[in-house]
Amino acid sequence: MSSLTSDQLEDLQAFLKxxxxxxxxxxxxxxxxxxxxxxxxxxxxxxxxxxxxxxGLPGLAEQLCGVEELWHREDGAAEGGDAPLPGLDASLGQLDLLLQEIRQEQQP
Incomplete structure (x- = not known):
């Protein structure tokens, strides 16, 4: 596969922050x-x-979704339940939608 361009790395950094x-x-x-x-x-x-x-991009999106899921599990364990943090469900949903879009674009 290829590498991210410098513009893509800048966008990824802004997204992460x-x-x-x-x-x-x-x-x-x-x-x-x-x-x-x-x-x-x-x-x-x-x-x-x-x-x-x-x-590729699907793997990157999956990795970030995995991080989000890990944090969600950690927060649920720390709170003694499955109550998500405010906004967490929305960000999980956004990452999942992004992953679905990427997968659809990758299909021949």
């Missing part, structure tokens, strides 16, 4: 979820770049 802010998470949370070596944004982007290189 907005996503983290919206979900109340930090780069440290994302580092743990991605098993990255550092919380620095270039390192986090490198992990996602490797996923994109191996699996």
């Amino acid at each position: 907005d996503w983290l802010r919206h979900t109340g998470r930090t780069q440290a949370d994302l580092r743990r979820a991605l098993h990255a070596a550092s919380i620095r944004m270039p390192v986090l982007l490198e992990v996602l770049q490797r996923t994109y290189s191996r699996q």
Whole structure:
């Protein structure tokens, strides 16, 4: 597969920052979820770049959906139930819709 362009990396970085802010998470949370070596944004982007290189855009979207699901489970366990954080269901739905659109575009 190919690599993300510099414009795509900038867009991904902006998306990640907005996503983290919206979900109340930090780069440290994302580092743990991605098993990255550092919380620095270039390192986090490198992990996602490797996923994109191996699996394309559908793989990248799946990885981010997996991170969102992990956080949702962690929050449910911490609260002693399955009550989502405000806005979490909406962001999960948006990522799922994005993944569906990507998969439809990838079909021959």
